[in-house]
Amino acid sequence: MIxxxxxxxxxxxxxxxxxxFIIIPILILVSGAFHPLYMIPLSVFxxxxxxxxxxxxxxxxxxxxxxxxxxxxxxxxxxxxxxFIIFLCSLILGRLLISVMGFISANIGLSFLIHPSIxxxxxxxxxxxxxxxxxxxxxxVFPVMFKLGYSKGKxxxxxxxxxPLMFIFVVLAAWxxxxxxxxxxxxxxxxxxxxxxxxxxxxxxxxxxxVSTSILLLSYLLSLRAYxxxxx
Amino acid sequence: xxxxxxxxxxxxxxxxxxxxxxxxxxPNGFICGFIGQNGAGKTTTLKLMLNMALRDSGEIEILEKSxxxxxxxxxxxxxxxxxxxxxxxxxxxxxxxxxxFYKSWDSNIYHQYLQRFSLNFGQKFKTLSRGxxxxxxxxxxxSHNARLLLLDEPTSGLDPVMRDEMxxxxxxxxxxxxxxIFFSTHITSDLEKIADFIVYIHKGQIIYSGLKDELIEKxxxxxxxxxxxxxxxxQKIIGLREHISGFDGMIDVSHVGGFSSxxxxxxxxxxxxxxxINKTDDSGLGGDMR
Numbered sequence: 001m002i003x004x005x006x007x008x009x010x011x012x013x014x015x016x017x018x019x020x021f022i023i024i025p026i027l028i029l030v031s032g033a034f035h036p037l038y039m040i041p042l043s044v045f046x047x048x049x050x051x052x053x054x055x056x057x058x059x060x061x062x063x064x065x066x067x068x069x070x071x072x073x074x075x076x077x078x079x080x081x082x083x084f085i086i087f088l089c090s091l092i093l094g095r096l097l098i099s100v101m102g103f104i105s106a107n108i109g110l111s112f113l114i115h116p117s118i119x120x121x122x123x124x125x126x127x128x129x130x131x132x133x134x135x136x137x138x139x140x141v142f143p144v145m146f147k148l149g150y151s152k153g154k155x156x157x158x159x160x161x162x163x164p165l166m167f168i169f170v171v172l173a174a175w176x177x178x179x180x181x182x183x184x185x186x187x188x189x190x191x192x193x194x195x196x197x198x199x200x201x202x203x204x205x206x207x208x209x210x211v212s213t214s215i216l217l218l219s220y221l222l223s224l225r226a227y228x229x230x231x232x
Numbered sequence: 233x234x235x236x237x238x239x240x241x242x243x244x245x246x247x248x249x250x251x252x253x254x255x256x257x258x259p260n261g262f263i264c265g266f267i268g269q270n271g272a273g274k275t276t277t278l279k280l281m282l283n284m285a286l287r288d289s290g291e292i293e294i295l296e297k298s299x300x301x302x303x304x305x306x307x308x309x310x311x312x313x314x315x316x317x318x319x320x321x322x323x324x325x326x327x328x329x330x331x332x333f334y335k336s337w338d339s340n341i342y343h344q345y346l347q348r349f350s351l352n353f354g355q356k357f358k359t360l361s362r363g364x365x366x367x368x369x370x371x372x373x374x375s376h377n378a379r380l381l382l383l384d385e386p387t388s389g390l391d392p393v394m395r396d397e398m399x400x401x402x403x404x405x406x407x408x409x410x411x412x413i414f415f416s417t418h419i420t421s422d423l424e425k426i427a428d429f430i431v432y433i434h435k436g437q438i439i440y441s442g443l444k445d446e447l448i449e450k451x452x453x454x455x456x457x458x459x460x461x462x463x464x465x466x467q468k469i470i471g472l473r474e475h476i477s478g479f480d481g482m483i484d485v486s487h488v489g490g491f492s493s494x495x496x497x498x499x500x501x502x503x504x505x506x507x508x509i510n511k512t513d514d515s516g517l518g519g520d521m522r
Contacts, residue, residue, distance in 0.1 A: 004332045011329050012318050060316050066284045067310035068333045069302050232284040 005070070005078025006085070009052035012061060044133050047087040048141060052079060053150045062149070062232060076146060076224050083142075087134050091127065121201050128208040135215035140165065142219050147226035234296065236260045236380050236412045237281070242290030244280055249436060251276060253290065256431045256441040258414055263406060265423035265444065266416040267502065268433035269510060274416040275313070277433065278384050282310065295380060306334060309378030313385045315369030319358035323351050323368055327375075334376035345371035363394040370398070374405060381405065381413045387422050395419075399426050420502035430502070434509060448500060451508075452488065455480035456495035465490060471511030482508035 052061065065075050144160070145153040197204035237258040244251040251273050258264045268274050279285035281292055283299055292299040295307055317326055323346050331337045346353060349367040351360075360368065366386055373381060381402070387395040399422060402413055417423060423430070423444065430447050432440040440447055454469065457478040466472065469481035482500060500508075 007332065008329050011321075011325060061318075062316075063284065063312055064316040067282055067305070067308075067312065067316075068330070069305040070333060071302050229286070231286050232279060 001070070001074045002077050002081055005074050006082045009078055009082050012052050013050065044087075044130060044137060047083050047090060047134055048137055050086055051083055053141075053145045053153075060149070062230075066232065072227050072230075073224060076220070076227050080138075080142070080220055080223070083138070087130075091130060094126075095123070121198070124201060124205055125197070128205045128212070132208050132212045132215075135212040135219065136165065139215050139219040139222075143222035143226050146223040147230060234260050235293075236295055237264075237414060238291075238293040239277070239281070240291045242277070242280060242292060243288045244276060244285060245288055246276070249273065249276070251280070251436045254433070254436070254438045256438050258412065258429060258431065260410065260412055262429040263402065263413045263415060263427045264429040264431060265420075265427035265502075266414060266431045266433065267418065267420060267423065267506065269506065270418060272433045273436045274418075274433060275384055278312075278382060278416055281382065282308075306336070306376070307379045309373030309376070309381040311366070311369045311373045311381070311383045311386050313388065314362075315357075315365055315372065317357045317365075317368070319356065321357045322354050323371075324353050326357070326368065326372060330372055330375075336377040338375055338377065342371060342375035345374060363390050366390065366394075366398065370401060374401075379411060381411075381415075383413065384416045385418070386415070387417060387419055395422060402426060418506075420506060423502055432506075432509075439509070444502070447505065448502065450485060451482050451500045451505060452485055453480070453498040453500050453504060454483045454488070454491070454495060456491065460492045460495050462490060471508030473511070 062075075066072070140160070141153075141157045144156050147153065148156065235257045237256075239257070240255050241253045242251060242255070243253050249271070254273075254277070266274055266277070276285060280287050281294060281299055282305075294304050297304045317329075321329070327339065327342055331339070345351075346368075349364070349371060351364060351368055351371070357365065357368070370386070373383075387398055390398065402415075403426060405411060406413065415423070415427065427444050430440060430442065430444045431438060432447075451470070455478065458476075461469075461474075461479050465487070468487040469479070469483050472479060472481040482504060483497075488497060
């Protein structure tokens, strides 16, 4: 049933959003402003900018799902699975972009403009941070969407999820910047955390993986509960 | 005779509306019209039957299984007030989306319906007229050998020609054995043509459930002059309207005796029954018609 749901959701998405899907990597490629770190926002952008929830804006799929021999839990599992597949694909796409840009950089001599080189440890760090961000956004977005649907849920996700998250990042960045300005950079907890992570790459990677998976599991359980209790 | 639908003490409370412990049965092999005014509870009942809405209490059995049993939907053809397909889908995409979920999906039948309905295989859903969209929805509902069709206002918003065509399709569907239709509508003229069983919901309560002919034969329209209405008969007339030249209303045929010969009586239609029941309700009368 999961594969059927994935195929169904894919069919709802692919036609309307096919163009959107390729615009961002093309822009990154042609702009020449590529950096391996772009994999993080790129993978998360694809996973949440490219979901079957968006397709609901042009037709309420829930009524169709629930008139078919489909359990509510199948709908939730299918959407999580498809979102995760898209996330994985975008990580692979990002890795391919790194290789392509590395080739261009080496052959055309644009290394001063683009930064394609990446070590294995950097790549691992990018993967784990991407996964954490993906899990966090999944927790902020999916349960709300399953509870309220796309048209109502998107506002709550934006104002209750994205903006507070951005605010937290801005506050942390400002705090970190202030410690740097005042000459106490080494004392910044963020810097210390990053230093610790870079020195203990495997341990921090495993820890991040466990935390992210737990967040994703929580997101799934909340979504399941929200959708089971949703009254149409 | 087995029932295809059995609803027992179904209750659902919403903010400004409630279904109040409704019960009804629909026998196998019938076209059942589910009638009632807008807002009477037709769509809510259908959503409860499909498990889209969550009931507060009560039981629903469809095709002799609980409606919680997902396998029931294999044998249901559902068409709501509109088919909820994606705008960008073509009829071929619709088939690709729906087919995997139905073991008895028959592509030949689906394609035959598309041809019969003059639906272009490659035309996008958003470019279809409402009538064509409903036909596509019906083609989908009819392509997996469903034993029961659940239709919610399928003819609403269609022109008379298109409505007639839709009714013909439903007649053809019923030509095969062991098939039933539960058809919610407020366009009673459609039911006059094809229904043989009626479930009538009024303000969240079932006030009639039985054969259509019995319902129609139970009442007649009555009208007469100013002096033709005996005082003792006044309470018997449903939706009584008195005007300068006389009166009119609807009456149970068991109460027609005792009027003068000037009084005219005529057969009622389902629409008349709905209109006069509503008037009665406004005047504080009403009740169970069964």
